Amino acid sequence: MELSDFFPIWNQLTPAHRAMLTDGVFRRAVPKGTVLHNGSMDCTGLLLVQHGQLRAYILSEEGREITLYRLLEGDICLFSASCMMRSIQFEVMIAAERDTELWIIPTDSYKTVMEHSAVLSNFTNEVMAARFSEVMWLLEQILWKRFDQRLAGFLLEESALEGTDVLKITHEAIGSHLGNPREVVTRMLRYFQSEGLVKLSRATVEITDRETLRRQYAI
Amino acid sequence: MELSDFFPIWNQLTPAHRAMLTDGVFRRAVPKGTVLHNGSMDCTGLLLVQHGQLRAYILSEEGREITLYRLLEGDICLFSASCMMRSIQFEVMIAAERDTELWIIPTDSYKTVMEHSAVLSNFTNEVMAARFSEVMWLLEQILWKRFDQRLAGFLLEESALEGTDVLKITHEAIGSHLGNPREVVTRMLRYFQSEGLVKLSRATVEITDRETLRRQYAI
Numbered sequence: 001m002e003l004s005d006f007f008p009i010w011n012q013l014t015p016a017h018r019a020m021l022t023d024g025v026f027r028r029a030v031p032k033g034t035v036l037h038n039g040s041m042d043c044t045g046l047l048l049v050q051h052g053q054l055r056a057y058i059l060s061e062e063g064r065e066i067t068l069y070r071l072l073e074g075d076i077c078l079f080s081a082s083c084m085m086r087s088i089q090f091e092v093m094i095a096a097e098r099d100t101e102l103w104i105i106p107t108d109s110y111k112t113v114m115e116h117s118a119v120l121s122n123f124t125n126e127v128m129a130a131r132f133s134e135v136m137w138l139l140e141q142i143l144w145k146r147f148d149q150r151l152a153g154f155l156l157e158e159s160a161l162e163g164t165d166v167l168k169i170t171h172e173a174i175g176s177h178l179g180n181p182r183e184v185v186t187r188m189l190r191y192f193q194s195e196g197l198v199k200l201s202r203a204t205v206e207i208t209d210r211e212t213l214r215r216q217y218a219i
Numbered sequence: 220m221e222l223s224d225f226f227p228i229w230n231q232l233t234p235a236h237r238a239m240l241t242d243g244v245f246r247r248a249v250p251k252g253t254v255l256h257n258g259s260m261d262c263t264g265l266l267l268v269q270h271g272q273l274r275a276y277i278l279s280e281e282g283r284e285i286t287l288y289r290l291l292e293g294d295i296c297l298f299s300a301s302c303m304m305r306s307i308q309f310e311v312m313i314a315a316e317r318d319t320e321l322w323i324i325p326t327d328s329y330k331t332v333m334e335h336s337a338v339l340s341n342f343t344n345e346v347m348a349a350r351f352s353e354v355m356w357l358l359e360q361i362l363w364k365r366f367d368q369r370l371a372g373f374l375l376e377e378s379a380l381e382g383t384d385v386l387k388i389t390h391e392a393i394g395s396h397l398g399n400p401r402e403v404v405t406r407m408l409r410y411f412q413s414e415g416l417v418k419l420s421r422a423t424v425e426i427t428d429r430e431t432l433r434r435q436y437a438i
Contacts, residue, residue: 058355060363087348090355114341121340122333125347129306132351136277136309139358143398144279179362 024109039091047077052100066179243328258310271319285398
């Protein structure tokens with residue numbers, strides 16, 4: 001992917017602004033598991049995902065986690081450059097969920113262009129609004145959905161992302177995505193297994209009845 | 220308050236852009252309880268709070284509510300103009316919590332200026348980031364705080380907003396702020412009463428031990 005592929009508004013930028021973004025950009029390849037950004041003290045820059053998959057999540061003081069959203073190929077990570085907006089008063093962590101290749105635009109170059117370009121600033125607004133929408137979706141899930149529904153939804157989403165029914169994932173890791181303790185996950189997965197929806201083995205959850213899981217989720 | 224008081228960047232706008240915002244603006248006074256904005260199908264415009272207090276909240280399909288944040292004098296409500304950004308994919312309700320006087324900037328005028336003015340667009344980014352931060356704070360409260368802590372925090376905040384220890388509020392209304400059923404609120408308030416933290420009477424919660432409530436909240 002070219003830099004311009006990440007910005008649908010690329011052709012509306014002035015040549016000088018395009019040059020400023022292009023000149024500062026650098027590439028980085030990180031193995032699965034790398035923590036790329038650690039809260040607002042970091043000013044990592046804008047991450048553009050060329051290949052792979054990132055996870056944005058938050059951490060409690062006690063070390064519990066919950067996934068806010070995923071960033072896939074072609075996505076832009078804004079919160080790794082959150083230091084450029086003083087009104088962002090929360091701490092997001094960003095980690096690679098697969099081996100990932102990125103382009104990074106340093107915060108300073110991006111901020112300078114954004115301050116002068118209404119086009120880039122409006123585009124940035126749209127990116128932030130899209131992330132905001134994902135967090136609102138999550139908030140609604142947590143508030144109004146039961147845990148069995150959220151777990152069913154997570155297994156289906158994970159299966160779509162991985163392109164397989166056999167998910168290599170621990171109960172602990174599922175808990176970190178959903179913001180719940182491991183025991184709660186294990187109990188519900190065992191219930192799902194007793195209903196014939198999944199088959200459990202060591203660090204593996206196999207989906208055996210996709211249709212019922214889907215109904216479960218949508219209830 | 221003048222229109223310029225709502226926009227710290229007013230003097231950086233061009234005279235033409237200032238005129239466009241000023242020409243479109245109109246005043247509205249609404250009594251307590253008025254629903255000013257009802258999800259993304261409405262395109263109410265930007266609400267500027269001159270006097271009074273607004274509440275932004277979401278509704279579940281079953282009619283449960285939770286307060287996202289309050290807007291006080293001098294605050295700008297962006298989501299009442301959410302139709303101007305296509306990436307905003309969630310439904311926020313806005314209602315007056317007190318008799319409120321507003322200025323309303325029609326979405327079209329605001330959007331036109333924002334598309335041409337990097338200054339206004341960057342300012343709008345900051346407003347959205349501030350609301351995003353409030354929602355992230357709420358998400359963290361829901362995920363990591365126990366209900367007794369959230370209730371203690373709510374009573375203290377309400378008391379600060381109203382300037383009194385005697386809160387005229389039903390258990391039902393507290394539930395709508397916190398996203399919990401009335402019975403859960405009643406049970407916890409009775410527990411607080413048994414601990415001497417509050418005194419309950421018809422549609423009234425009186426704070427009797429502010430210090431312990433504060434400790435309770437911060438646990």
